[in-house]
Amino acid sequence: MARIELNKISAGDTLSTATSSGVNADIDQWNTETGSIDGENVREEGIDRRNLANGAFVEPIPSSLSGTYAKITSTTTVNAGNIGLSSSSASVVTGALIGPVYYDPATDAGLKINVSFQFETPIVQTTDSTLPHFSAVRPNWSVQLGYRVGNSVGSYGAVAGTKRELSIETAGCANTDGVTMAGHKWIDSLSIAHMFQYGSSGAPGFYFQLFAWEDGSGTPLDFSINYLNMFATRYKR
Amino acid sequence: MAFRYRNQYFQDGDAVDPAGWTKNVDEYTQEFNGYLDRDNFPEKSISTAMIVSNAANEVYSQILQTEANVSIETTRWLEDDGTTSFGSISFIAATDGILTAEWSGCWRHPRHGNWPAQKAVSAVYAHLLAGSWYLSLRLVVDGVELCQVPKSINTFSESAEYMVGSIPLAAGPHVVKLQARAAVVGDEGPVINHQAMQDHGVPKNDVALKNRELIAIFRKR
Numbered sequence: 146m147a148r149i150e151l152n153k154i155s156a157g158d159t160l161s162t163a164t165s166s167g168v169n170a171d172i173d174q175w176n177t178e179t180g181s182i183d184g185e186n187v188r189e190e191g192i193d194r195r196n197l198a199n200g201a202f203v204e205p206i207p208s209s210l211s212g213t214y215a216k217i218t219s220t221t222t223v224n225a226g227n228i229g230l231s232s233s234s235a236s237v238v239t240g241a242l243i244g245p246v247y248y249d250p251a252t253d254a255g256l257k258i259n260v261s262f263q264f265e266t267p268i269v270q271t272t273d274s275t276l277p278h279f280s281a282v283r284p285n286w287s288v289q290l291g292y293r294v295g296n297s298v299g300s301y302g303a304v305a306g307t308k309r310e311l312s313i314e315t316a317g318c319a320n321t322d323g324v325t326m327a328g329h330k331w332i333d334s335l336s337i338a339h340m341f342q343y344g345s346s347g348a349p350g351f352y353f354q355l356f357a358w359e360d361g362s363g364t365p366l367d368f369s370i371n372y373l374n375m376f377a378t379r380y381k382r
Numbered sequence: 383m384a385f386r387y388r389n390q391y392f393q394d395g396d397a398v399d400p401a402g403w404t405k406n407v408d409e410y411t412q413e414f415n416g417y418l419d420r421d422n423f424p425e426k427s428i429s430t431a432m433i434v435s436n437a438a439n440e441v442y443s444q445i446l447q448t449e450a451n452v453s454i455e456t457t458r459w460l461e462d463d464g465t466t467s468f469g470s471i472s473f474i475a476a477t478d479g480i481l482t483a484e485w486s487g488c489w490r491h492p493r494h495g496n497w498p499a500q501k502a503v504s505a506v507y508a509h510l511l512a513g514s515w516y517l518s519l520r521l522v523v524d525g526v527e528l529c530q531v532p533k534s535i536n537t538f539s540e541s542a543e544y545m546v547g548s549i550p551l552a553a554g555p556h557v558v559k560l561q562a563r564a565a566v567v568g569d570e571g572p573v574i575n576h577q578a579m580q581d582h583g584v585p586k587n588d589v590a591l592k593n594r595e596l597i598a599i600f601r602k603r
Binding site: 146147148149151153154155156158171178179182184185186187188191192193195196197198199200201202203252254255257261285305306307308309310311312313331333335336337338339340342380381382 | 399400401403404407408411414415416417418419420423424425426427428429430431433434435436437438439440441442443445446447484485486487488490538539540541542544546592593594595597599
């Protein structure tokens with residue numbers, strides 16, 4: 146705290162210009178201390194929003210949403226088998242990319258990534274005619290967020306804790322009477338919320354990409370993603 | 383501090399009383415020593431770097447990747463018990479504010495297909511096929527339910543859930559918890575006697591929570 150302690154003047158004193166105890170000492174204090182004002186000089190709850198710079202607490206909305214916001218409104222097919230999260234593979238969900246997003250652990254409280262979308266599986270049907278009609282194919286779809294620092298071509302790192310696995314249980318089949326039952330088609334929605342942690346500021350900016358793949362046994366079954374919305378929120382201080 | 387007035391006015395020829403001089407100087411010295419406020423700082427002059435950490439936002443996150451078993455042998459809500467971590471965040475709020483809690487994660491339910499074939503003729507088994515396995519997840523703040531996502535899970539062996547809720551909180555200690563319960567629900571309510579199920583060859587298929595994350599964002603007044 147910059148604190149001013151003035152020399153008291155009493156009646157009968159000789160007014161001194163000494164730099165250690167006189168009028169000039171008081172002036173020196175003002176000249177020095179005003180350069181080191183800190184929070185303790187400010188009255189509690191004395192600051193309001195008018196004093197704050199834009200984006201002091203939350204990242205301001207950019208003029209272009211392209212960096213922190215992604216949207217898909219047409220069906221994106223994921224047709225991959227056992228490939229996992231890889232930047233060069235077909236597991237990349239086209240259009241589900243945001244960046245550059247900035248985050249500095251030294252000054253920021255957190256960077257939250259939200260993604261929400263609809264997914265749709267193909268019809269899963271089994272030839273097993275015995276009850277119950279469990280899926281013989283047993284597809285297992287996975288989605289996960291990946292990140293990288295900077296936009297240069299390179300591999301993505303998996304964002305811990307964001308892998309979501311989807312697997313259907315029962316399936317239609319051809320029953321013992323020879324009548325084929327309709328298979329099961331799964332249409333649902335999925336949302337992921339993640340508070341991103343990283344040891345450094347990542348000056349070129351972070352990029353986040355959604356990946357999806359099918360890693361069940363047997364023939365991979367495509368599934369599709371649509372109506373996706375993905376965005377980042379940076380919390381400062 | 384914007385409007386501090388001189389208490390003493392001196393004019394040419396006055397014999398200056400030191401007390402009056404000091405009184406005037408003290409007016410702004412006292413303000414400078416801890417009472418500056420919004421009127422002393424220009425508009426938009428305070429940037430992020432000048433603000434102390436967690437002044438407005440406190441952000442907490444807990445990522446869990448070890449499976450947590452949600453037993454179907456009880457209908458009570460399960461939560462962190464010292465052995466199994468479902469997810470919880472504790473914090474002390476210095477002021478009142480708004481808490482927003484989010485949870486997303488996936489779960490696994492053992493495939494019914496592992497059951498013996500004779501279950502096809504079992505009444506219990508037929509009952510189970512009718513869509514009567516349920517998983518419920520909810521977020522609780524200081525014992526108050528924030529949000530809940532009940533789900534029938536018969537058709538799936540793995541899937542994911544998401545929930546979010548917000549609540550005003552007073553200053554003081556708080557805890558956000560994930561609670562979970564799984565049940566097999568019949569016409570008369572939850573089936574507690576799992577021995578009867580197992581007598582019919584139905585294994586005790588608990589639900590397991592897998593990758594999951596609990597987020598708490600406390601926005602201060």
